[in-house]
Amino acid sequence: MNAITISAKGQVTLRKELLQHLGVRPGDKISLDRLPNGELRVRAVxxxxxxxxxxxxxxxxxxxSISIEEMNEVIAKGxxxxx
Structure with a gap:
């Protein structure tokens, strides 16, 4: 079990290995789904x-960059x- 502490502002920090498991990096987003019995599902967005x-x-x-006309010419030749 990976227990985390809730800050006075209600924020939580996930451990690096959990973020790696999700495949997320700084700037990425995660979603939280509410499940019955007070559980949450965490997924990478x-x-x-x-x-x-x-x-x-x-x-x-x-x-x-090439133009559309140049692309069409190369396609036609191909x-x-x-x-």
Whole structure:
């Protein structure tokens, strides 16, 4: 059992090994679900992901971004077997 102490402000601190078990790091979020008999379920909140987080993720350092037209040209060449 991992007992924790409640501060005067009603705050609790989870031990490092518990946070590692949840797979959370500073800045991440956890959720608490109320269960019967005064119990809580603690789970890591996993981001659903947004398209904004994907933009630029494939870009290599030192390379410029390409336009949609350039992407379409490369795709067409690939389907034609020219690449």
């Amino acid at each position: 996993r981001p659903l992901g947004k398209i904004d987080g994907f933009f630029g993720s494939l870009k290599r350092e030192g390379q410029r 389907w034609a077997g020219e690449l």
